[in-house]
Amino acid sequence: MPELKAGDAKLSLHPEMGGGIAGLWVDDKPVLRAWSGKAEDGPFALASNILVPFSNRIDGGFSFQGTFHAMAQNMDVDPLAIHGDGFQKEWTVLSATEDEAVLHLSNGAFGPFAYEARQTFSLTSDTLTNTLTMTNRAAIALPFGGGFHPWFPRTEETRLQAIAPDHWPEGEGSLPSSGRPQQPPEDFDFSSLKPLPSRWINAGFSGWDGSARIEQGRGAVSLKLSSNTLTTAIIYSPEPDCGFFCFEPVSHPVNAHNLPGMPGLKVLESGESLTLDMRLDWGS
Template sequence: MAEPELLVLEDRLTRLLLAPGLGGSLVDWRRRADSQPLLRPGNLQARPLTARQQASFPLVPWSNRIAGGGFEAPDGWFELPPNTPDSPLAVHGSAWQQPWEILAHSADTVLLRLESATPFAYRAEQRIHLADGCLTLELKVTHLDPRPLWHGLGFHPFFPRTAATQVQARAAGVWLCDGQQLSTEHRAVPEEWNLENAAELPAGKVDHCFTGWDGHCRILQADAGYWLDCQAEGFDHYLLYCPPGQPFFCFEPVSHPVNAHHLPGRPGLVLLQAGQSVSGRWRMAYRSVPLREQARSYRTSCAV
């Protein structure tokens, strides 16, 4: 398989590699001074090569899993076959499995577009901007199919995880899951998953969607001397994925819980007619912070 075309964005603090042809994904984002990764470095040697091995990828036109082989649409049942060999469910939409077109590329900004017919007709657009250590991802999807259908969106970034990694993010509730990681019951956040004050990530596996999020998140990497101040717009859920024993975790800003197409009221999904759009933004701001300042800031609330 040929290596994908890579684009570069660079500012005075950080350097970003993108692979538009690989699902519109980010491959590598790191600090320039010492090459410290700010996202988990992607793997371009993986076979099969997909966006899921990279640093981050867009979630369109839904996030995570949809059960039942499809969902009920206003004009009847819409069938969704599995789209990966390792799951019987349709996973993460379809934008991550298709090449995106480069509309514009400058020193600090890339504009990408995807005209998709799978699993239905839509247009997705990404604006990726890098300035002063702040990486901003803007995502917009426009429904093009004549049938009205439900849409959701998000981003799937992977972050480095060490013994010193801490995360700070508020949530009002969490969806518990079954054996297929499908949402089953909404509960208050248990203490072991409470990240309102900066805390180490849970030791056990977590793969759950948290609700009532205010859009702010701080990812603290004390041993590397930095944190990321993150802010989401258009997303009031986040999915936290912590696989035990792995040097990474995922903090995913998303518009809806897992399997929302089958939950009462379809929380977070938007029914779009042809020509209608929905959008969201995710901002990750790198901050170099001395260890003594990090320790004091663990007790503060998130702010961007």
């Protein structure tokens, strides 16, 4: 597993487990919830997962340009296609220096999607930048998307601020209960710094301005999360005592392939590419 270092910051990668992040620490304090260290726990026990060629769930398949494309279940714990296949495949290390690594996936394939992808991890003493580029290798145009799935520590001191006014309420099967976003309930409105809700949250928010503030108190590293390319966020945490929460910067709402207008998805012709980014900044 490649390890990058810059000042007091240390990043551990796990190319064999979906090109994910195993851990990120600053002065030995966690920025992300560290990997369990057990392969049998699966990829979602990592500190961060990559989502490609789509984010979250697709309900059975989707129609595009007059053709229906079936999307099969890819995890035993969920009956729907979820998060693509990038997080389930081994990535190749193309290069690794003390503070930068490049990973490559040559055989992305899920339903109609055939693609290759590249991740760059750039570490400084104050920041981590994770960039994902996917290239359509199918013979047809397809609606691509993706993003990042970091797992953050959650304690009684954790606070979140993120401006994202359009809430996609979770319905049956963790799919949006409506074809249009709504105003979030008060405890799901993070326009000001506040604790996470005391109930289950697993919902999408669009209209995100690309910046989120995470305050962690004494137990973990506080930071700013940002993106220049992503305008949707998925926030997930089962309960206050679960020990983690996810703030996932992604390109599109859940099941966007079946929502009106396919919001947030990018149609790539064969050979075209899409680049997405996430930056964690604990020095600002």
